[in-house]
Amino acid sequence: MNLWLRVFLPFAAGYFLSYLLRTVNAVIAPGLSRELSLSAADLGLLTSAYLLAFAAFQIPLGLLLDRYGPRKVEAGLLLLAAAGTLLFAFGTSLAQLTVARGLIGLGVSSCLMAAFKGFAQNFPPERQASLTGAIMASGGLGAVSASLPLEMALPLIGWRGVFQGLTLLLAAAATWIFFSVPERATGVSRDSLAAQLKDVGGILAHRSFWRYAPPLAVITGGFMAVQGLWAVPWLMNVDAMSRHQAAEVLFALNLAMLVSHLGIASFATRLARAGIRPGKLFVIGYGIALASQAAMLGEFLPAMPLWFVYGLGVSGGSLSYALLSAHFPSSLSGRVTTTLNLLLFIGAFTLQWGLGVLIDGLVLAGLATASAYRAAFAAMLLLQTAAYGWFLLVGRKA
Numbered sequence: 001m002n003l004w005l006r007v008f009l010p011f012a013a014g015y016f017l018s019y020l021l022r023t024v025n026a027v028i029a030p031g032l033s034r035e036l037s038l039s040a041a042d043l044g045l046l047t048s049a050y051l052l053a054f055a056a057f058q059i060p061l062g063l064l065l066d067r068y069g070p071r072k073v074e075a076g077l078l079l080l081a082a083a084g085t086l087l088f089a090f091g092t093s094l095a096q097l098t099v100a101r102g103l104i105g106l107g108v109s110s111c112l113m114a115a116f117k118g119f120a121q122n123f124p125p126e127r128q129a130s131l132t133g134a135i136m137a138s139g140g141l142g143a144v145s146a147s148l149p150l151e152m153a154l155p156l157i158g159w160r161g162v163f164q165g166l167t168l169l170l171a172a173a174a175t176w177i178f179f180s181v182p183e184r185a186t187g188v189s190r191d192s193l194a195a196q197l198k199d200v201g202g203i204l205a206h207r208s209f210w211r212y213a214p215p216l217a218v219i220t221g222g223f224m225a226v227q228g229l230w231a232v233p234w235l236m237n238v239d240a241m242s243r244h245q246a247a248e249v250l251f252a253l254n255l256a257m258l259v260s261h262l263g264i265a266s267f268a269t270r271l272a273r274a275g276i277r278p279g280k281l282f283v284i285g286y287g288i289a290l291a292s293q294a295a296m297l298g299e300f301l302p303a304m305p306l307w308f309v310y311g312l313g314v315s316g317g318s319l320s321y322a323l324l325s326a327h328f329p330s331s332l333s334g335r336v337t338t339t340l341n342l343l344l345f346i347g348a349f350t351l352q353w354g355l356g357v358l359i360d361g362l363v364l365a366g367l368a369t370a371s372a373y374r375a376a377f378a379a380m381l382l383l384q385t386a387a388y389g390w391f392l393l394v395g396r397k398a
Contacts, residue, residue, distance in 0.1 A: 007122050008131070010177040011115035012138035014074060017170055018111035019142035021085070021104055022050060023228045026250060027150050028159040030232070030243055036094055040233075044356025047229045048349045049098045050105035055345030057109045058338040063196050065334030069121070070114035071181040078174035081107025082167045089163035107170070112139070113341060116321060117334045121184040128322050129278050133264030136318045140258030143227065148251035151244060199332055203339050208327045211394045212320045213343040214387040219286055220317040221347030222380050223310075227253065228348075230355055231307075234377070238370045239303050249307050256311030260285075261318065278319045285316020286388055293381050297374060351380060 025032070025047040033043055064073045084103030091097040112135065119131045153162065203209055226234070231253065235246035264281070272278065292310040295301055321337050328336045355376050362372035 003122050006180050006182060007118050008134065010173070010180045011070075011074070011111070011118055012135055013173045014078060014108070014111040014177060015115060015135055016138045016142040016145075017078075017081075017166065017173055018108035019139035020146045021081070021108060021142075021166065022224065023143045023146040023254070024150065024162070026227065026229050026232045027147060027243075027247055028154065028162075029229060030236075031154070031159055032097075036097075038094065039360060040356040041353070041360045042094060042356075044229065044353040046094060046098050046101060048225075048352040049102040050228075051224070051345050051349035051352060053102040053105035054109045055342050055349060057106050058113075058342035058345065059200060059335075061110055061113060062200065062335035062338030063193070065110070065114060065117045065338065066196065066331065069183060070110070070118040070334075071177060071183060074110045074114035075174045075178035077107050077110045078170050078177070079107070082170035082174070083107070085163045085167045085170060089160045089167065113334065113338050116325075116337050118181060120325075120330055120333045122182070128325075129272070129319065130265050132318055132322050133261045133266070136315065137258055137261035137265055140254060140261050140315075143254035144251060144258055147254050148247045151247035196335070200335050200339060203328065203332065203336055206327065207394075208324060209336075209340065211391060212324045213340060215286060215384075215391045216317055216320050216340065217343045217347030218351070218380075218387045219289060219384045220314060221344050222351050222384055223289070223314045223317075224344075224348040225352035225355060225380075229352055234373050235303065238373050241303075249303055252304055253307040253311040256308040257315050260312045260315035264315070264319070278323055281316050282319045282323065283316075283392070285313045286391075288313030289316075290381065290385055290388060293377070293384070297378055297381065355380065 025043075029043055029047070032038060032046070036042075038046065061073070081104050084100050084105075084107055087103065088097055088100035091100050115135045116132075119128060119135075123131060150162065157165075227250075231250050232243065232246040235241045235249055236243065239246075241249070271281070289310055290313075292306050292313060296303070296306050296310070300306075321340060324340055325333050325336050358376040358379065359369075359372045362375055363369055367375065
């Protein structure tokens with residue numbers, strides 16, 4: 001219980017804020033577009049600046065986590081995120097908001113990876129899958145908060161007031177982590193920078209890495225692109241919903257993700273003892289996510305249950321971090337998870353911006369807006385299906 005209070009809860013608070021900030025633009029997007037006269041491509045670039053900065057810092061982050069530990073690294077970076085939210089709150093141009101969004105992404109880039117490193121230092125191996133589910137559930141709670149509750153708060157304080165409040169919360173989380181999380185020598189590498197970078201090369205050359213990276217990049221990355229921006233525009237343009245109705249569906253999606261992660265946290269260890277190991281949950285979850293996306297394109301069922309099932313299924317992808325880390329020594333855990341996370345966020349950035357560019361291009365080519373959205377999402381689903389097939393094929397050969 002002492003470790004739960006001192007280690008898990010502070011990291012959970014950080015990841016809650018990280019995920020809230022990742023997905024907040026989905027609800028404030030209509031207001032941003034009106035106020036700044038943004039196109040779909042502009043909105044995609046602005047929102048995905050978070051993902052680009054996040055991805056660009058993953059390799060340096062892994063080196064820092066393995067050398068200095070998660071406590072100092074995350075506390076310092078969260079203060080950068082607070083500076084980013086403050087700049088966003090007072091930004092008046094696309095350029096200013098894009099820079100602020102990138103600074104936020106850099107500042108919260110350690111929230112999940114530092115938690116994984118902290119868990120590896122403080123908890124036994126058999127607890128890692130459940131801890132993964134629990135920390136991801138805190139992110140799911142952040143996503144839930146960034147949907148319907150945020151939509152209801154906007155008329156009261158506006159999107160600028162939201163970001164002013166987030167500045168204070170980020171500073172508080174940084175302080176909590178710095179003064180609560182214990183300093184550990186376990187799993188800390190004192191190798192030279194050259195030796196650490198050589199280890200990163202070894203990770204990138206490992207067969208297992210390239211089994212997990214493609215599906216995580218395009219399936220979970222695609223989910224992040226949709227959840228963080230394109231869900232509400234899709235629901236408004238394709239399903240003809242109001243913003244409030246779309247926010248309710250987004251709330252259901254994020255609630256499903258929260259429920260799924262809580263299920264993993266509660267039952268992963270028991271299921272493994274019963275023969276249903278995390279790898280099976282990973283495969284089943286991604287299969288459900290792909291099937292639900294195909295049903296959305298075909299409009300076979302009402303939107304609410306389809307998006308709920310989508311959130312349930314895609315959450316299984318979070319297990320890839322623990323599954324891949326099991327192939328490497330603990331002193332590399334920070335670099336393993338951040339290198340995998342780099343590929344995830346490259347995929348999320350590319351898809352989030354790319355969907356906007358493709359939608360704009362298809363509309364200019366003469367397609368109706370709803371048809372352009374369907375075609376863009378269908379192209380993403382084809383990429384995701386190919387990556388899922390790759391994962392199954394490589395596993396069969398192993």
